[in-house]
Amino acid sequence: MEIPGYEITEQIGKGGMASVYLATQLSLSRSVVLKIMELEGDESDDAVRIGRFLEEGRIVASLNHPNIITIHDIGVTDSDSLYISMEYIKGGDLKSRMGIPFDPVEALNYLMQIGSGLKVAHEHGIVHRDVKPANILFREDNTPLLTDFGIAKQMDNDLDLTKTSGFLGSPNYISPEQASGNEIDERSDIYSLGCVFYEMLTGVKPYYGKNVYKVVAQHLKAPVPELPEDLSKYQPFLDKIMAKDKEERFASAAEMMDGIKEILGKSEPSLLDLALTKKYAEKKFKTHHIVLFLLLFVSVVFFGAIQYVDYRLKSIPVVDLESIPVATTIDSASQSQLIPSSDIKVTEEMINALVWLGNKSLEEYKLTYPEKDNAYYYFSRLLKIRPDSEIAKNGIKEIAERYAFLAEKSFASNEVDKTEAYISIGLKIDSQNSALRSLQTLVDETREKSLLEKVKEIF
CATH class of the missing domain: 1.10.510.10 (Transferase(Phosphotransferase) domain 1)
Structure with missing residues (x-):
């Protein structure tokens, strides 16, 4: 798809009404987000969709406020699709x-x-x-x-x-x-x-x-x-x-x-x-900061009491590590051994369902368990269907992040074996996760320190 004055970089999302792309506005050399609505041929339905789409652009453009996204432009593509150009936000979402x-x-x-x-x-x-x-x-x-x-x-x-x-x-x-x-x-x-x-x-x-x-x-x-x-x-x-x-x-x-x-x-x-x-920075990444703190003060923390927020979080079972496919990165569309080949026609409803199920499983901490009803399963299936899906890649990375949280929580409770199990699972999913790698170093140093203390006791 080509839009005069813009160079589309990649698709970053798709909803029920429009697709969303990251693009460059050539005249100003700035990154923007393009929300593009393609007409489907049903005039009555399109009339409602066009009305709602243009209404969104008109509404937001009329509001000039630092806490409301900025609209740059509204227009029509060569293929008669409608688009809204808006500011590109790099800080992620809540x-x-x-x-x-x-x-x-x-x-x-x-x-x-x-x-x-x-x-x-x-x-x-x-x-x-x-x-x-x-x-x-x-x-x-x-x-x-x-x-x-x-x-x-x-x-x-x-x-x-x-x-x-x-x-x-x-x-x-x-x-x-x-x-x-x-x-x-x-x-x-x-x-x-x-x-x-x-x-x-x-x-x-x-x-x-x-x-x-x-x-x-x-x-x-x-x-x-x-x-x-x-x-x-x-x-x-x-x-x-x-x-x-x-x-x-x-x-x-x-x-x-x-x-x-x-x-x-x-x-x-x-x-x-x-x-x-x-x-x-002090709050959201406190678990990662705690990891760095622990690396500097292992002997103090190892014997100390660390309080972790545990609102409504039940004990998560350590799953069989062999059930997680070994993958060095999350970029390979064929990484999941859990997903069988299928000739089933892929629909947007199926894609949306996988996204919803993956996110829901994340919320419930069903990360890799139970079998065929967990976040890794759903995001891997989505990645097999759509190898370039940023949602699937980010979802799999988020699984590793949550294993890092569980590992930190277990380590704070002095459950070293459980900590290692969580680290092992997380690194199989995302081997480059910095929190998990730091934790692995911390656990290794802790075990070495414990071994040295035992040797001292003997001699």
């Missing part, structure tokens, strides 16, 4: 930072900034309707911003862009009124942001269920989830931001921000102007 609980003040600061972006959108009469971690990106200076207004809706617009086979939005973050198909306003976005806040604080989503419908049912009827005792001071704020009855919720993003200021005002004054970049 979803990739979830799993280990955030420092509460850091979480509140992020909430404040996203709330500031929502405030502007709401003042323009726009409800986002899909606030979730994957739609919160980070610039290189660690500024969070809201993206993907693809299902946003103007509150004063009569154009019906919402007709689908079900509700729009993400089940894990959907407001009760949105889930039930009732009229929504800015308070729906506030509820969704509350769900994100809960996940930042605890490392887990507010509600779990065996299927989408059970999750949605809990958003409709279940009480606001309770925070652990050490976070109980934030429970009143959470109760208000996630109130089931929208009349009991914060009435606006501005009111929510006032609530955050009140909480932060009760902390040390310097916390309000926190340097988020430094704070994030």
